[in-house]
Amino acid sequence: MTDNAIEINHLGKTYDNQFEALKDVSFTVKQGDFIALLGPNGAGKSTTIGIICSLVNKSVGDVKVFGHSIDTDLELAKRCIGLVPQEFNFSQFETCQQIVVNQAGYYGMPRNKAIKRAQVVLEQLGLLEKKDDQARSLSGGMKRRLMIARALMHEPKILILDEPTAGVDIEIRRSMWEFLQRLNQQGTTIVLTTHYLEEAEQLCRNIVIIDQGEIVENTSMKELVTRLDVETFVLDVDRIPEQLPDLDKIKLRKRDDMRLEVDLPKEKALNQVFQWLSDNKIRVLSMRNKTNRLEELFVQLTEKTTSESAKADKKPPTEAK
Amino acid sequence: MSSKVYNRQAFIALQSIITKEITRYFRIWIQTLLPPAITMSLYFVIFGKLIGSRVGMMEGVSYMEYITPGIIMMSVITNSYSNVASSFYSAKFQRNIEELLVAPVPTLFILLGYVFGGVSRGLITGLVVTLVASQFVELHIHNYAIVFFVIFLTSMMFATAGLVNAVFAKSFDDISIIPTFVLTPLTYLGGVFYSIKMLPDFWQNISLANPVLYMVNGFRYGFIGFSDIPIEHALILISVFILSLFSVAYYLLIKGIGIRA
Numbered sequence: 001m002t003d004n005a006i007e008i009n010h011l012g013k014t015y016d017n018q019f020e021a022l023k024d025v026s027f028t029v030k031q032g033d034f035i036a037l038l039g040p041n042g043a044g045k046s047t048t049i050g051i052i053c054s055l056v057n058k059s060v061g062d063v064k065v066f067g068h069s070i071d072t073d074l075e076l077a078k079r080c081i082g083l084v085p086q087e088f089n090f091s092q093f094e095t096c097q098q099i100v101v102n103q104a105g106y107y108g109m110p111r112n113k114a115i116k117r118a119q120v121v122l123e124q125l126g127l128l129e130k131k132d133d134q135a136r137s138l139s140g141g142m143k144r145r146l147m148i149a150r151a152l153m154h155e156p157k158i159l160i161l162d163e164p165t166a167g168v169d170i171e172i173r174r175s176m177w178e179f180l181q182r183l184n185q186q187g188t189t190i191v192l193t194t195h196y197l198e199e200a201e202q203l204c205r206n207i208v209i210i211d212q213g214e215i216v217e218n219t220s221m222k223e224l225v226t227r228l229d230v231e232t233f234v235l236d237v238d239r240i241p242e243q244l245p246d247l248d249k250i251k252l253r254k255r256d257d258m259r260l261e262v263d264l265p266k267e268k269a270l271n272q273v274f275q276w277l278s279d280n281k282i283r284v285l286s287m288r289n290k291t292n293r294l295e296e297l298f299v300q301l302t303e304k305t306t307s308e309s310a311k312a313d314k315k316p317p318t319e320a321k
Numbered sequence: 322m323s324s325k326v327y328n329r330q331a332f333i334a335l336q337s338i339i340t341k342e343i344t345r346y347f348r349i350w351i352q353t354l355l356p357p358a359i360t361m362s363l364y365f366v367i368f369g370k371l372i373g374s375r376v377g378m379m380e381g382v383s384y385m386e387y388i389t390p391g392i393i394m395m396s397v398i399t400n401s402y403s404n405v406a407s408s409f410y411s412a413k414f415q416r417n418i419e420e421l422l423v424a425p426v427p428t429l430f431i432l433l434g435y436v437f438g439g440v441s442r443g444l445i446t447g448l449v450v451t452l453v454a455s456q457f458v459e460l461h462i463h464n465y466a467i468v469f470f471v472i473f474l475t476s477m478m479f480a481t482a483g484l485v486n487a488v489f490a491k492s493f494d495d496i497s498i499i500p501t502f503v504l505t506p507l508t509y510l511g512g513v514f515y516s517i518k519m520l521p522d523f524w525q526n527i528s529l530a531n532p533v534l535y536m537v538n539g540f541r542y543g544f545i546g547f548s549d550i551p552i553e554h555a556l557i558l559i560s561v562f563i564l565s566l567f568s569v570a571y572y573l574l575i576k577g578i579g580i581r582a
Binding site for chain 1: 329341
């Protein structure tokens with residue numbers, strides 16, 4: 001029995017218009033993992049998910065889900081997966097209960113059992129009161145939760161979510177995070193694609209970054225963030241003196257009369273800054289990161305691929321023989 | 322997983338697709354079930370009562386009784402075709418076909434689910450029109466088995482054709498082109514309102530190339546025991562069409578044409 005929830009080997013996809021969406025992509029997802037699949041728009045994330053879930057035909061390579069090859073054991077592989085796609089793809093005219101019960105039926109769950117299961121899943125996602133409402137009458141956040149409910153009806157071993165929190169407000173996003181964390185703690189493997197890097201950092205243990213159809217990073221979240229050399233903090237203070245000190249590689253900048261920016265190298269601690277603030281009787285009212293740390297790294301990694309591919313494009317064309 | 326469990330689950334999936342389809346057209350019954358009742362009532366009033374009374378007897382029955390099987394068949398053909406064409410295309414358009422594609426539903430059962438959804442609408446519409454017809458004319462059924470087989474096989478054939486149309490359709494216009502420009506002329510020229518024996522030899526021979534003629538006449542035979550063509554020809558032709566269309570539809574779905582990138 002394999003330890004891997006997903007094994008992808010040398011996966012490639014070229015669309016009919018000759019666009020090469022994936023180039024020799026290989027990675028594995030361990031059972032019980034919570035992994036982020038990141039990348040800019042058009043990087044190949046949705047194509048990868050589409051191939052795993054058999055919505056997209058692959059051109060080359062192998063995909064196994066819990067040891068079941070999608071080439072030879074597709075139906076067994078499908079039983080392990082619950083998919084929450086990026087766009088709302090349920091019938092807007094069906095009720096929430098009809099949508100989830102029908103979906104369970106497609107997985108072979110008898111109707112009476114599916115109706116009972118629907119009660120549980122819709123309640124977990126706060127949709128029980130809306131079970132007889134047509135999907136089109138739901139808010140954006142509710143529709144997102146309905147797609148999660150639908151994906152969970154057959155109790156999948158792995159849940160794949162393609163930007164599940166896009167366009168939902170902060171409160172709902174946080175409650176969805178908590179829900180996904182609980183689900184992962186209960187043993188469900190989760191693959192998440194997202195544009196919110198904070199979301200990936202908060203939720204995921206491992207990360208795969210994909211750009212222009214290639215994997216540019218595949219590591220643990222912890223390892224990735226340690227690569228950041230400098231982190232910038234913004235401190236809201238009650239006053240800022242005219243002269244800012246030199247604190248041995250820690251750079252302080254005055255952003256305005258009440259805000260101070262601190263560039264902190266990773267080998268340094270904030271204590272030095274707080275010591276100076278305390279010595280000068282400056283009160284710190286609040287503090288936050290200037291930018292998401294992961295975002296900086298993400299930009300570095302994807303910019304690197306872009307510039308490399310631009311260089312490759314500039315190679316002189318070879319003459320046809 | 323044992324094959325017995327697997328087969329049971331596949332049948333539950335089939336049942337779910339058919340239930341979803343039936344729920345869909347009953348939810349919009351004003352658009353799906355009511356119009357044929359009204360349209361066919363008008364046919365009965367205009368062609369049956371007003372014009373028919375001047376036509377007199379046709380093959381030993383009143384003109385109204387003569388045209389009734391054809392009118393029922395018209396609504397069965399149109400409804401079974403358009404149900405699958407619009408439902409499958411909408412599922413593609415709204416992308417809820419993905420609900421089926423990600424699930425372990427065998428392709429054959431997806432095809433059967435949509436086809437039987439269309440067949441059920443065709444049969445229900447046929448029943449509605451028959452009830453309407455019974456208000457205008459006393460219906461006699463010559464052979465129940467022929468009536469049932471012809472109507473069932475015809476609705477299956479056109480439901481499958483509707484699915485093939487939906488697979489290739491890229492816009493809602495594409496699913497109305499065939500019903501408007503192909504099905505309607507074939508149906509009107511398929512001997513619904515007349516016997517091809519009334520036509521000159523040349524046009525009789527041309528009419529024999531129209532598949533709807535065989536279905537209308539096969540169905541008419543079941544009602545009044547008269548047909549322009551031998552009943553066995555009708556049943557063979559419908560069966561050949563079903564097998565051909567079903568094979569094409571299955572191939573398209575298994576290859577994912579129009580539904581998988």
